[in-house]
C-alpha cells in the first residue's frame with residue numbers, strides 16, 4: 317500500500333471535529349490512506365482541544381498551529397489539508413493552503429460568492445495541487461442509488477424534479493455567521509447541498525428564476541448542540557438572540573441543460589409542520605428519494621402499476637454499485653437502505669471524501685467534486701438571488717462569468733474581491 321498522505325485539519329470548529337471523526341472512521345477500517353499530523357485554527361483553544369480529541373480517537377496527538385504558513389514550514393512532509401474554516405474565509409484560506417503546496421479538501425460552499433470560488437480555483441490551477449470540495453450529500457448511498465436508477469432508465473427520461481424543504485421557524489441555526497449576508501446565510505450554507513443534488517441527479521443547470529426572502533430577522537437560540545451534537549462545547553458562547561441580515565428562504569425554478577425542469581424550495585424559516593421531499597419524475601414513473609443521511613428506502617412507482625420500496629428496487633438499477641471503500645463503510649456494494657445514526661453516517665461520508673482526495677494525491681486522478689463543480693453549485697444558488705435582483709431568469713453562465721452580480725456585489729466588496737463602489 318502507498319504511503320499515507322500526511323494531512324492537516326485547518327479550522328477546528330464544529331466541522332473540524334466532524335472531519336476528525338471522518339479520519340478516525342478511516343483509521344478503523346482497511347482503507348486508511350491518511351495520517352493526521354497537524355491541526356490549525358486562529359483560535360488556539362479550538363486547535364488544542366481538537367488535538368486532544370485526536371489523541372483520544374487516533375492514539376497520536378497532532379502538532380498544533382495558529383498559522384497555516386508556519387504549519388507548512390514546521391510540520392514535516394505535510395501534503396494535504398481539510399479546509400474547515402467558516403465559509404467567509406474559504407477564498408483566502410483554501411487558496412492559501414493550495415498556494416502553500418497542500419492538496420485541499422475544502423468544505424462546501426467552495427466560497428461565499430462566485431468570485432470567491434474563482435480565487436480558490438485559480439489557486440489550484442496556479443499551484444498544480446488538487447482541489448476537492450467536500451460535498452457529502454451526493455455520497456450518501458441512497459443518493460448514489462437514485463442516480464443509478466436515473467442513469468439505468470428506471471423511470472424513463474428525466475423530466476421534472478421537486479426539491480422542497482420547509483422548517484426552522486426562528487431558531488438560530490448552529491452559528492450566528494449563518495444568518496448574515498456578509499458571512500454566509502443559510503440559503504447558501506445549507507442550500508448549496510440542494511444545488512449539488514439537483515445537478516448530481518439531473519446534470520448541469522442552464523438557467524434559473526427565483527425569489528428569496530428574509531422572513532425571520534431575529535433568530536433565537538434553542539438547539540445548541542447542532543447536527544450530531546458536535547457544537548455543544550460552544551453552546552455557552554452563543555448569544556440568546558441574533559439579528560439576521562441574510563435571506564432564510566429561497567424559491568426557484570430551474571431549467572437544466574437537458575431541458576428538464578426543477579422546482580426548488582429551501583425555506584429555513586418555516587413554521588408549523590416541518591416538510592421535506594425530493595421527488596423525481598420521468599417519462600415512465602417517479603422516484604421518491606428519501607433525503608440525506610437517513611438511510612431510508614427509495615420508493616419507485618412505475619406506470620405499469622408497480623410500486624417498489626424494498627430490495628426489489630435494485631432490479632431497476634443493475635449498474636448500481638458503491639466503490640470498494642463506500643461498500644466497506646456501508647455494509648455492501650448494493651445497499652438499498654441502511655440503519656445508522658446521524659453521527660455514524662456523517663463520519664462515513666466525510667471519510668469517503670478524505671479517502672478520495674488522498675487516493676487522487678497518490679494516483680493522480682481528479683476528485684468527483686472539483687473546483688468547477690463546487691463553483692457551479694454556488695452559482696446555481698446565487699442564480700435565484702441574481703434573477704430576483706434583475707427581474708428575469710438568468711443563465712448560470714452569466715452568473716459564473718460575473719455578468720449578473722447585483723446581489724453578490726455587496727459581499728464581494730466586503731471581502732475585497734471587487735473595489736468598493738464610490739459613494740456620492
Ligand SMILES: NC(=O)c1ccc[n+]([C@@H]2O[C@H](COP(=O)([O-])OP(=O)(O)OC[C@H]3O[C@@H](n4cnc5c(N)ncnc54)[C@H](O)[C@@H]3O)[C@@H](O)[C@H]2O)c1
Nearest residue numbers: 327328329330331357358359362400401402403405423424
Ligand atoms: N458538509 C456539511 O454537511 C457541513 C456541515 C456543517 C458545516 N459545513 C461547512 O464547514 C465550514 C465550517 O463550518 P463550522 O460549522 O465548522 O464553522 P465554525 O464557526 O464552527 O468553525 C470555524 C472554525 O474556523 C476557524 N477559522 C476561521 N478562520 C480561520 C483561519 N484563517 N485559519 C484557521 N482557522 C480559522 C474558526 O476559529 C473556527 O474554529 C463552513 O464552510 C460550513 O458551511 C459543512
